[in-house]
Amino acid sequence: MQQTKRNGTEACKSAMSSVKDALYVLNGKWKLPLIIALREGPRRFNEIQKELVDITPKVLSKELRELELNEFVVRKVYHTVPVTVIYELTPYSSSVSPIIEALKEWGEQHRERIVKHRKEEPVTA
Amino acid sequence: MQQTKRNGTEACKSAMSSVKDALYVLNGKWKLPLIIALREGPRRFNEIQKELVDITPKVLSKELRELELNEFVVRKVYHTVPVTVIYELTPYSSSVSPIIEALKEWGEQHRERIVKHRKEEPVTA
DNA sequence: CTGCATCCTATAGGATACTG
DNA sequence: CAGTATCCTATAGGATGCAG
Numbered sequence: 001m002q003q004t005k006r007n008g009t010e011a012c013k014s015a016m017s018s019v020k021d022a023l024y025v026l027n028g029k030w031k032l033p034l035i036i037a038l039r040e041g042p043r044r045f046n047e048i049q050k051e052l053v054d055i056t057p058k059v060l061s062k063e064l065r066e067l068e069l070n071e072f073v074v075r076k077v078y079h080t081v082p083v084t085v086i087y088e089l090t091p092y093s094s095s096v097s098p099i100i101e102a103l104k105e106w107g108e109q110h111r112e113r114i115v116k117h118r119k120e121e122p123v124t125a
Numbered sequence: 126m127q128q129t130k131r132n133g134t135e136a137c138k139s140a141m142s143s144v145k146d147a148l149y150v151l152n153g154k155w156k157l158p159l160i161i162a163l164r165e166g167p168r169r170f171n172e173i174q175k176e177l178v179d180i181t182p183k184v185l186s187k188e189l190r191e192l193e194l195n196e197f198v199v200r201k202v203y204h205t206v207p208v209t210v211i212y213e214l215t216p217y218s219s220s221v222s223p224i225i226e227a228l229k230e231w232g233e234q235h236r237e238r239i240v241k242h243r244k245e246e247p248v249t250a
Numbered sequence: 251c252t253g254c255a256t257c258c259t260a261t262a263g264g265a266t267a268c269t270g
Numbered sequence: 271c272a273g274t275a276t277c278c279t280a281t282a283g284g285a286t287g288c289a290g
Contacts, residue, residue: 012165012176016158018232019225023157025235028282032148033141040137045252051137056284061253082251083290099231100144102223107143109220110150153262170272181264182273207270207271 025070030063035093042088150195155180155188160218167213
């Protein structure tokens, strides 16, 4: 089976669809930051909201539900008065650590790169 | 400096903001798949469109412009008739490879996990 | 405290048709 | 061939207020 035309190779197609799957599950602005926050330990709704700074309760609630569905997070309810709800990571959630590390490394380096570029340029206007 | 309350640690905050930076640049459905496609070699607009299957010219055009801005891609124009335009990856683009690899690995494993779960469950309704 | 209900805006992304 | 123009929908995400 020869590859005369410049079609995508099988390896490429496979990589593409796996990456798409991953992006589909981890999409959005908050999923990964949320997991990062919970890596510090189990947290209550309000605590999480404070750590993520700009997230509204509605969005946080939705994100937590989606993370629960994908089995990254478990929700534990304690029948105190008033009720206490604790969110904590599952063991499965640690499977995304390599992704988080890669993004973290890259984000740091990219930021440095941007800053350096700015310095090399004359002041604009 | 003691950590009595359950505030986010500095390490956590730093990780979170780096990851956010990365997500900001690599956001959307197509950026990473596009880079994966171009790893096979330089491509013309229409060739890329075919490989990404479902992308429309408008969206492809926009994504390519953004990748160019972030210096992942260069656009080369050849003044043939009709004009030929080639997109190719820059050396800098390879800095995202660890991210792509991590997502690819995880996407594969996650898919397997889902399939296995399905098998273990009785048929729904 | 832990969210949900409601309303709203902005953006992503798609369909279709068209131009140099 | 390599896009642009126009129009459209769906979704993300935010603001505010309220309920158990």
